[in-house]
Each structure stands twice: as structure tokens, then as C-alpha cells.
Amino acid sequence: MLKINNLHVKLEEEDKQILKGVDLEVPAGKVHAIMGPNGSGKSTLSYVLSGRDGYEVTAGDATLDGEELLDMEPEERAAAGLFLAFQYPVEIPGVGNMTFLRTAVNAQRKARGEEEMSAADFLKFIRAKAKDLKIDADMLKRPVNVGFSGGEKKRNEILQMAMLEPKMCILDETDSGLDVDAMKLVSEGVNALRDEGRAFLVITHYQRLLDHIKPDVVHIMAAGRIVKSGGPELALEVENNGYADILAEIDA
Amino acid sequence: MAGLDELNVKEGVEEETVEAVKSLAGTYKYGWETEIEMEYAPKGVNPDIVRLISEKNDEPEWMTEWRLEAFARWEKLDEPSWALLNYPEIDFQDQYYYARPKSMEEKPKSLDEVDPKLLATYEKLGIPLKEQMILAGVEGAEDMPAEGRKVAVDAVFDSVSVGTTFQAELKKAGVIFCSISEAIKEHPELVKKYLGSVVPVSDNYYATLNSAVFSDGSFVYIPPNTRCPMELSTYFRINAENTGQFERTLIIADKGSYVSYLEGCTAPQRDTAQLHAAVVEIIIEEDAEVKYSTVQNWFPGDEEGKGGIYNFVTKRADCRGDRSKVMWTQVETGSAVTWKYPSCILRGAESQGEFYSIAITNNYQQADTGTKMVHLGRDTKSRIVSKGISAGKAQNTYRGLVSMHPKAKNSRNYTQCDSLLIGDKCGAHTVPYIEVKNNSSRVEHEATTSKVDEEQMFYCRQRGMDEEEAVALIVNGFAKEVLQALPMEFAMEAQQLVAISLEGSVG
Numbered sequence: 001m002l003k004i005n006n007l008h009v010k011l012e013e014e015d016k017q018i019l020k021g022v023d024l025e026v027p028a029g030k031v032h033a034i035m036g037p038n039g040s041g042k043s044t045l046s047y048v049l050s051g052r053d054g055y056e057v058t059a060g061d062a063t064l065d066g067e068e069l070l071d072m073e074p075e076e077r078a079a080a081g082l083f084l085a086f087q088y089p090v091e092i093p094g095v096g097n098m099t100f101l102r103t104a105v106n107a108q109r110k111a112r113g114e115e116e117m118s119a120a121d122f123l124k125f126i127r128a129k130a131k132d133l134k135i136d137a138d139m140l141k142r143p144v145n146v147g148f149s150g151g152e153k154k155r156n157e158i159l160q161m162a163m164l165e166p167k168m169c170i171l172d173e174t175d176s177g178l179d180v181d182a183m184k185l186v187s188e189g190v191n192a193l194r195d196e197g198r199a200f201l202v203i204t205h206y207q208r209l210l211d212h213i214k215p216d217v218v219h220i221m222a223a224g225r226i227v228k229s230g231g232p233e234l235a236l237e238v239e240n241n242g243y244a245d246i247l248a249e250i251d252a
Numbered sequence: 253m254a255g256l257d258e259l260n261v262k263e264g265v266e267e268e269t270v271e272a273v274k275s276l277a278g279t280y281k282y283g284w285e286t287e288i289e290m291e292y293a294p295k296g297v298n299p300d301i302v303r304l305i306s307e308k309n310d311e312p313e314w315m316t317e318w319r320l321e322a323f324a325r326w327e328k329l330d331e332p333s334w335a336l337l338n339y340p341e342i343d344f345q346d347q348y349y350y351a352r353p354k355s356m357e358e359k360p361k362s363l364d365e366v367d368p369k370l371l372a373t374y375e376k377l378g379i380p381l382k383e384q385m386i387l388a389g390v391e392g393a394e395d396m397p398a399e400g401r402k403v404a405v406d407a408v409f410d411s412v413s414v415g416t417t418f419q420a421e422l423k424k425a426g427v428i429f430c431s432i433s434e435a436i437k438e439h440p441e442l443v444k445k446y447l448g449s450v451v452p453v454s455d456n457y458y459a460t461l462n463s464a465v466f467s468d469g470s471f472v473y474i475p476p477n478t479r480c481p482m483e484l485s486t487y488f489r490i491n492a493e494n495t496g497q498f499e500r501t502l503i504i505a506d507k508g509s510y511v512s513y514l515e516g517c518t519a520p521q522r523d524t525a526q527l528h529a530a531v532v533e534i535i536i537e538e539d540a541e542v543k544y545s546t547v548q549n550w551f552p553g554d555e556e557g558k559g560g561i562y563n564f565v566t567k568r569a570d571c572r573g574d575r576s577k578v579m580w581t582q583v584e585t586g587s588a589v590t591w592k593y594p595s596c597i598l599r600g601a602e603s604q605g606e607f608y609s610i611a612i613t614n615n616y617q618q619a620d621t622g623t624k625m626v627h628l629g630r631d632t633k634s635r636i637v638s639k640g641i642s643a644g645k646a647q648n649t650y651r652g653l654v655s656m657h658p659k660a661k662n663s664r665n666y667t668q669c670d671s672l673l674i675g676d677k678c679g680a681h682t683v684p685y686i687e688v689k690n691n692s693s694r695v696e697h698e699a700t701t702s703k704v705d706e707e708q709m710f711y712c713r714q715r716g717m718d719e720e721e722a723v724a725l726i727v728n729g730f731a732k733e734v735l736q737a738l739p740m741e742f743a744m745e746a747q748q749l750v751a752i753s754l755e756g757s758v759g
């Protein structure tokens with residue numbers, strides 16, 4: 001599904017290299033997790049994949065189902081099935097959450113040459129999804145993320161993901177700021193979407209989330225590269241010992 | 253979950269906004285012209301032209317005199333230059349002051365005598381002239397329930413009114429809604445009493461010119477304790493080339509009455525600038541309330557700034573009676589140059605004035621707009637919410653005056669003035685004037701200027717919207733408070749306009 005090959009990225013404005021040769025492959029139906037120290041480039045990777053401005057790709061490439069991702073506009077990547085749950089979801093004053101989602105759903109459908117979703121179907125769909133995530137009607141009416149608590153924002157990201165039904169889901173620290181119950185809700189939301197045609201890349205600092213969303217592979221990112229990959233036990237190792245051992249092992 | 257169902261209606265509206273952007277692909281939607289035989293008065297303005305206009309309208313002597321006095325006054329005035337506007341000098345003698353469709357030579361008695369081409373024009377503009385059904389000979393169409401809400405329409409084409417709908421039904425309620433030329437003949441006592449009583453002939457350069465040469469416009473009278481049974485609306489269309497449109501609107505809400513009035517405007521796309529100088533006067537008696545909403549969509553000129561309408565408008569409401577109330581809501585998306593300050597004179601005790609405005613300027617458009625709240629009576633209240641949006645190389649100025657007179661004890665004003673910039677070649681300016689002449693009144697002013705946020709744009713695009721959809725969505729959100737103040741039908745139109753007028757502003 002997602003193939004990243006030797007990806008090098010620097011900041012557009014500064015002479016600062018952030019990603020220094022990322023290689024990663026996430027096959028359809030799998031859940032991969034990325035862990036790594038603060039500032040190692042995890043969010044940068046997710047932004048570059050989804051097409052945010054401000055970065056320059058100096059080498060390497062990335063494909064989604066064989067399609068060259070890095071040449072596409074952000075909205076084309078979205079329509080191709082790439083979704084990013086933001087580490088810091090953005091507030092949009094005055095724009096109802098529902099309006100936002102409906103515009104997004106239909107924009108993607110149109111881009112794919114599909115029929116728009118009728119108002120009635122949309123409403124039925126969003127109510128069901130919102131109920132699963134315990135998001136009440138009031139939150140759907142309120143402006144996008146404005147005045148939402150940290151945890152509400154994260155749940156809202158998962159609601160969007162559920163509505164848009166992307167192929168490739170990148171979750172950037174969706175677990176941070178969630179209380180225990182919300183973590184369960186969000187994990188259930190993600191697990192409900194797991195299927196053979198869909199892949200996940202879950203960025204997290206905590207093993208806790210991975211207890212709920214069982215990863216197939218765990219990668220460790222440090223200084224702009226994937227330095228180690230392994231099974232779920234790798235997350236446990238990080239949880240218990242931190243990154244020091246792993247990094248030392250690599251340096252050696 | 254009833255709340256959600258209700259919401260769905262509104263959500264659908266914004267959905268249409270995006271639809272509209274897609275389907276219109278960047279051009280002014282109303283830029284076509286109707287090929288129709290016109291009758292013009294010679295170019296230029298002088299006492300003979302003034303007399304001719306009066307004569308064409310079959311006016312009584314007092315009206316002709318009134319116009320001539322105004323003209324004499326205008327000749328001695330200089331065009332004002334204090335606004336933050338920059339446009340080539342207007343040659344007032346190089347304009348036609350009177351143009352009307354030939355088919356209107358004999359005033360039609362009812363809409364079925366109106367040239368079908370004119371009606372087709374209005375249909376193309378999406379005006380709910382339900383009477384088109386009556387025209388087509390549908391028996392009893394007048395009594396049939398209209399789809400959605402009923403709106404009575406007065407349609408003004410270049411210089412003359414071509415017809416007013418729902419007259420019979422309004423008459424039953426005692427409401428008078430007709431063209432001003434008709435009112436001058438049929439209701440001279442009302443016109444004499446109120447015309448020029450809010451915007452005096454001497455008010456300002458453009459208003460004085462309008463008083464001399466206005467050709468038509470709408471007249472509304474709501475009798476005491478009457479709630480107007482439907483929304484009233486006037487559509488102005490400038491069609492003829494090099495023609496100024498000078499309409500005059502007079503609205504009188506007698507004691508305890510209520511009316512909601514809508515005004516819409518469009519013009520063909522031409523590369524020469526056209527002049528529009530309207531005057532609107534509203535008189536509001538004790539316990540009466542008037543809502544006046546405008547969606548102004550005159551041709552704004554092309555991307556290089558050629559052509560477009562020069563819009564110099566004087567609009568004023570006089571809250572004469574105690575506890576009277578007026579609400580101005582305007583969506584200004586069109587015109588090359590806009591000079592417009594709908595104002596409220598809060599004379600009656602406890603009277604209230606509200607002003608909600610969205611002004612969008614793109615490309616080379618310039619707008620200098622705002623309001624005046626003149627507090628004369630005790631315990632008067634006013635509220636101003638202004639949302640200015642600039643894109644391209646456009647300039648947008650909010651100019652507002654809040655004045656608390658010595659007798660306006662315990663009065664309040666709240667002003668909120670927000671500007672949004674798209675790109676870095678446009679400008680936004682806020683010029684508040686505040687005068688408080690008593691010590692029990694309070695004036696609050698808040699102003700913000702912001703840019704369309706990159707993070708918001710990226711968030712929208714990551715979810716699948718293209719740049720234009722994203723900007724339209726963000727701007728509609730920014731202007732939400734004002735859009736909500738509009739009647740439903742207008743709110744839809746306005747949201748679409750927001751999207752259309754920002755075409756090409758990103759990327």
C-alpha cells in the first residue's frame with residue numbers, strides 16, 4: 001500500500017535536513033507503529049506524505065498503491081485515500097463540524113467521479129459514527145475544533161477518518177491527551193476500520209495505545225531515519241528502557 | 253435529535269456554495285445583457301433632462317419643482333474626496349440619465365403586459381416572479397401557495413420599474429408596495445410628507461444628484477399594527493450601456509408595524525465603468541421594526557480592474573418613534589468602487605439600530621463602507637458587526653461613526669470590526685469615529701485583522717477540498733454572524749456569492 005523509499009527532506013526556508021533516508025513499507029491490511037524520541041521527524045514524515053507546504057524533498061520517493069504521492073496536491077492525495085489524523089487538529093471558527101465533513105466527503109467523492117452523498121444518507125452515516133465515538137449532536141454543530149478539549153479534538157479526528165473511509169490512515173499521536181475511556185473509544189474506532197484493504201501508520205510515544213491497537217510491526221525513528229524495526233515486543237522494550245539502549249546499539 | 257434535522261437544512265446550503273463555485277468556474281454569473289430596444293434621453297444632465305425625466309414619469313408639478321431645486325443645488329457642489337477610494341474622474345455629462353425598454357412606453361397595467369424578454373431576464377437572474385405563472389395563464393395562480401416563502405418583488409430595469417408582484421394580496425393587508433413613480437401619482441400625500449425627510453436634498457453630492465434625476469425605485473407603506481404578510485423585495489438591474497441608475501426607495505413603517513425588505517442588484521459585464529447612485533430612506537414610527545437586507549452584486553470589473561459599477565449610495569433609517577428598530581444587513585460583493593454607509597438615526601427613546609455587513613473585495617475592487625449610528629434619544633442601543641474580506645489587489649475600508657448626543661442618556665453601542673486578508677497585496681483599513689457628548693453612555697469598539705491561515709487551508713485540503721473550496725469555507729465561517737442575520741433565501745445566495753467573488757484569489 002504505502003512505500004517510502006530513501007526519503008530525504010529538508011526545510012524549504014532553512015538549510016536543515018530533517019528526514020535523512022526513510023525507508024518504510026506498510027502493506028494493505030497491516031498496522032505499523034512508529035515510535036521515536038521527540039524531534040526525530042515523525043510528524044515531519046506525516047506532513048510530507050500528506051503534502052504540507054514548507055518542505056523540500058531532496059531525494060527519494062513515496063508511493064500509494066503504486067501512485068507517486070509526492071507529485072500530487074494535498075487534496076489529490078486525500079482523494080487517493082490518504083488520511084492524516086493531526087497531532088494538533090486545527091480550529092476553523094464559524095464553520096460547523098458537520099458542514100466541514102460534508103464538504104470534505106463530497107469533495108473526495110467528486111474527485112473520484114462518484115455520486116455525492118445525499119443529505120439524508122450523510123446524516124444517518126454521521127450519527128451512527130458519532131454515536132460509536134460518543135460524540136454528541138452538539139459537538140457536530142459546533143465550529144470545527146473550536147473550544148473542543150484536547151481529547152474531543154482527537155476523537156473528532158477519528159470521526160473524520162471513519163466518515164472519509166481512507167485506505168491509508170496515518171495517526172500522529174492520536175493517543176496523547178486522551179483519558180483512559182477515550183483511549184478505548186478511539187482504539188475501538190480504529191479497530192472497527194481495520195480490514196484487508198486498509199493500512200495504518202500509528203505514531204505514538206506509548207505502549208498503552210498499542211495494547212488496544214495491536215501493531216503488526218513497530219519501527220523506531222531517530223534523527224530522521226528508521227533505525228530499528230521489530231514486532232510488538234519492541235514497543236514494550238521502549239516502554240521499559242527508553243531509547244538509550246536502542247540508540248547505543250545502533251551507534252555501535 | 254430534532255436539532256440535528258434542523259441543522260441539516262443549513263448544512264445543505266453551504267454544500268450548495270461549493271457546488272456553485274465548481275459550476276461557475278470563475279466568471280461573473282450575471283454578465284450577459286438582454287438585447288432589447290431601448291429608449292434613451294440624450295446624454296448628460298441639465299434642467300431639460302430633469303424636466304424630461306419628470307415628464308416621462310407623468311409627474312405632478314410639485315415633483316418637477318423638487319427635482320429642479322435639487323439640480324440647482326447639485327451644480328454648485330463638488331464631488332467628495334475624503335473616502336479611501338481611487339478611481340478615474342467621472343464625467344457626469346458623459347452618462348445617460350434615462351433609459352427604458354421601448355416596450356415600457358405605455359406603462360403596463362399588470363405583469364402580463366410586460367415584454368417577455370424582460371421577464372426572461374429576471375427569470376435568468378433567479379428572481380421568484382411567481383406571477384410568471386399567472387402570466388402563462390394559469391388560472392388561480394395568485395391564490396396558490398408559493399413554493400417556500402412568499403416574496404413580493406418589484407423589478408427595476410435600468411430606469412424604470414417593470415412590475416410588482418403580489419399587489420392584490422398586499423393590498424388586502426393594507427400594505428402599499430409599488431414603484432415610486434406610481435406612488436408619486438397615487439399616494440402624493442405620503443410621498444410629499446416623507447420624501448427627503450430622512451436624506452434631505454442637500455445631504456451629499458450623490459444624494460443631491462439622485463434627487464434631481466432619480467427615475468424609479470420602490471415605495472413601501474406598512475399601516476399601523478400590521479405585520480407585512482410576506483417579504484418585500486426589489487431587484488435592480490442595469491442593462492443599458494453608459495447609463496447611470498439612480499433609484500429612489502422610500503419605506504414607511506407606521507406605528508407597531510413590521511416589514512422585511514430585500515434588495516438585490518446585478519449588471520452586465522462591460523469594460524466601461526457605470527454609475528449607480530441610489531438613495532434609500534426609511535421612516536420607522538413607534539414600536540415599528542424594519543429589516544433591510546441587501547445583496548449587492550453589481551459587476552465588479554475584470555481581473556485587470558477594467559469596467560464595473562461605481563456604487564455611491566446613501567441609505568438612512570430614521571427611528572422616529574419610541575422603541576422603533578431597524579436592522580441593516582448587507583453583503584457587498586460587487587462593484588468596482590463602493591461608497592456606502594447605511595445609517596441609523598436613533599431619535600425615539602429606546603430605539604435600536606443594528607448593522608451587519610460583509611464586504612468582499614477581490615482583484616482591483618475598492619470598498620469604503622460602514623455605518624453611522626447617531627444616538628439622539630435616551631436609552632438607545634446600536635450594534636455594528638462588520639466583516640471585511642480582501643483578496644487580490646483590493647482595498648477594503650470600514651468607516652464608522654458612532655455619535656452619542658447630549659440627550660442620548662444611557663445609550664449603548666457595540667462595534668465589532670473584523671478584517672480578513674487573502675494574500676499580501678490587498679489592504680484593510682478601519683476608521684472609527686466616536687463622539688460621546690454625555691457621561692452615561694458607553695461605546696465599545698473591537699477590531700481585528702487576520703490572514704487566511706495556512707494551517708486551516710492545509711487541514712481542509714488534507715480532507716479533500718481544493719484551494720477554492722477551502723477558502724470559500726473559511727471565509728463563510730469568518731462571516732457567519734452576518735450571514736445568519738440574512739433571511740434564508742438571501743443567505744443561500746450570499747454564501748454562493750462569497751465563493752464566486754473569491755474565485756482566483758488563491759493559488
Ligand SMILES: Nc1ncnc2c1ncn2[C@@H]1O[C@H](COP(=O)(O)OP(=O)(O)OP(=O)(O)O)[C@@H](O)[C@H]1O
Pocket residue numbers: 011018036037038039040041042043044045054
Ligand atoms: N517548520 C519548521 N521550522 C523549524 N524546524 C522544524 C520545522 N518543522 C520541523 N522542524 C524540526 O524538525 C525536527 C523534527 O520535528 P517533528 O515535528 O517531525 O518531530 P517529531 O518526531 O514529530 O517529534 P514529537 O515526538 O515531539 O512530536 C525537530 O527538530 C523540529 O524542530
Ligand SMILES: [Mg+2]
Pocket residue numbers: 042043044087172173
Ligand atoms: Mg510530532
